[in-house]
Amino acid sequence: MSIDVVNPHTGQVRETIETSDMDALPAWLDRSRKAQNSWAKTPFHQRCDALRAIADACDAEADVIALHIHEEMGKPLRQAVGEIKGYTSTIEGSISSMERALQIDEEKFEGATTQVHYLPIGVVAVITPWNFPFGMPWTLLIPSLLGGNSVIFKPTEIAPRTGIEMAKIFNRFLPPDVLQIVLGAGAEGSALSNADVDLIAFVGSRDTGKKIMQAASRRATRVLLEMGGKDPMIVAKDADLDKAAQYAAQASNRNTGQVCVSVERIYVEKEVAEEFTQNVLRHLKRISVGTETVSDELLNMGPLASERQLDHVENQLRAAREAGATIHGEGRRLARDGFWMRPTLVTGVNSDMAIMRDETFGPVTCIEAVDSLEEAIARANDTRFGLAATLWTGNRERARDVALQLESGMVGINRSFGGSSIGLWAGTKESGYGHTGGVSGMRSFLQPRTITQAE
Numbered sequence: 461m462s463i464d465v466v467n468p469h470t471g472q473v474r475e476t477i478e479t480s481d482m483d484a485l486p487a488w489l490d491r492s493r494k495a496q497n498s499w500a501k502t503p504f505h506q507r508c509d510a511l512r513a514i515a516d517a518c519d520a521e522a523d524v525i526a527l528h529i530h531e532e533m534g535k536p537l538r539q540a541v542g543e544i545k546g547y548t549s550t551i552e553g554s555i556s557s558m559e560r561a562l563q564i565d566e567e568k569f570e571g572a573t574t575q576v577h578y579l580p581i582g583v584v585a586v587i588t589p590w591n592f593p594f595g596m597p598w599t600l601l602i603p604s605l606l607g608g609n610s611v612i613f614k615p616t617e618i619a620p621r622t623g624i625e626m627a628k629i630f631n632r633f634l635p636p637d638v639l640q641i642v643l644g645a646g647a648e649g650s651a652l653s654n655a656d657v658d659l660i661a662f663v664g665s666r667d668t669g670k671k672i673m674q675a676a677s678r679r680a681t682r683v684l685l686e687m688g689g690k691d692p693m694i695v696a697k698d699a700d701l702d703k704a705a706q707y708a709a710q711a712s713n714r715n716t717g718q719v720c721v722s723v724e725r726i727y728v729e730k731e732v733a734e735e736f737t738q739n740v741l742r743h744l745k746r747i748s749v750g751t752e753t754v755s756d757e758l759l760n761m762g763p764l765a766s767e768r769q770l771d772h773v774e775n776q777l778r779a780a781r782e783a784g785a786t787i788h789g790e791g792r793r794l795a796r797d798g799f800w801m802r803p804t805l806v807t808g809v810n811s812d813m814a815i816m817r818d819e820t821f822g823p824v825t826c827i828e829a830v831d832s833l834e835e836a837i838a839r840a841n842d843t844r845f846g847l848a849a850t851l852w853t854g855n856r857e858r859a860r861d862v863a864l865q866l867e868s869g870m871v872g873i874n875r876s877f878g879g880s881s882i883g884l885w886a887g888t889k890e891s892g893y894g895h896t897g898g899v900s901g902m903r904s905f906l907q908p909r910t911i912t913q914a915e
């Protein structure tokens with residue numbers, strides 16, 4: 461079997477890649493277990509040195525990897541380099557979090573000493589999506605490996621060459637079989653999720669995440685799942701409307717809107733809805749598509765990653781238009797080769813529309829006017845997703861209270877969420893299961909063992 465990798469700039473096949481023969485999976489697992497045994501015994505500082513060397517090599521070869529990202533999923537080249545360097549630069553933070561995560565907790569009580577050790581889990585299956593073909597694997601591979609686990613890594617079928625190049629660099633510095641790569645799509649991912657692994661670490665769509673949970677239930681395999689979102693942004697009438705509008709334009713179109721924490725739904729208090737909408741329109745005009753130039757550029761956008769993704773976004777827009785929404789701009793693909801679309805603003809939406817309920821994952825900004833902040837909170841929470849949210853308000857005292865009412869794993873107030881080393885990447889409801897980031901996120905890749913010894 462093989463996969464045609466399509467360049468989204470042109471719609472042409474870039475290369476054809478052979479998928480892995482999954483009959484060999486038991487043999488890979490066997491090798492993975494053996495490699496894990498000795499990797500776990502490798503002193504932590506040596507594991508750290510290997511991963512530092514990997515980060516340096518990825519950094520040094522960023523231009524080469526970035527070209528694969530660019531031609532496989534469409535991101536502008538500079539942003540692809542930025543993706544690589546942005547993630548490799550976090551290596552020291554990850555090492556220091558893992559160092560703390562591995563520390564033994566100890567307590568003396570009733571004539572006994574109890575210690576909690578954090579040990580490697582074993583073999584981790586890492587299954588990743590295409591929107592950040594370097595970054596998403598990085599966030600799962602690094603903690604897995606620092607923690608003394610071995611990995612079987614299945615990159616996305618949309619950008620497999622990026623995964624192959626990553627694995628090559630990793631394997632220059634890792635002992636044999638600590639990291640093995642599986643190439644393929646759903647069938648290969650499913651075989652891996654059904655296999656005798658100890659943790660499945662996944663980023664991707666909600667439907668796939670649920671299938672993985674189901675597969676994992678057979679052996680009660682641990683899962684760590686990030687399954688996307690339908691992130692709300694709330695704009696109160698006392699907000700800095702221009703700052704909020706600029707954020708809205710940027711955060712709904714970054715990576716051509718293909719980010720699990722894209723702004724997907726905006727609820728704005730009705731008194732300021734018109735002014736805010738006009739501001740958003742003004743900022744959307746500062747977004748360039750492809751090689752075009754626009755004055756005072758806010759963002760440059762590549763094509764969507766695949767024809768399937770473009771169809772999905774077009775279908776949501778068509779259905780919204782038919783249900784009475786106003787589409788500002790063409791709201792459909794550009795008449796050129798490849799999978800191109802301009803940023804599109806949609807108003808007059810309501811929560812019955814698929815565009816306000818299901819993940820769009822495209823360059824679309826949806827604005828709904830609401831009567832009050834309370835209504836905005838209720839709407840924001842009226843979803844089975846719950847990854848991130850932002851709140852824009854001039855009322856500092858009230859802001860935290862509102863944030864605590866938002867059923868999201870991460871909330872930003874008058875800015876994007878996150879950025880701190882103690883922050884956790886976590887979703888509520890169907891956006892995820894478990895979390896990464898910080899010290900406790902590192903422990904998602906470790907197995908606690910509590911030992912109580914009599915004095």
Ligand code: ADP
Binds near residue numbers: 588646664669671
């Ligand atoms: P996205 O479209 O965002 O990449 P998917 O959920 O389709 O999200 O894919 C994410 C990853 O999950 C990809 O590597 C894909 O090949 C893999 N995958 C798809 N179907 C399954 C499945 N049934 N079991 C395990 N992995 C799967």
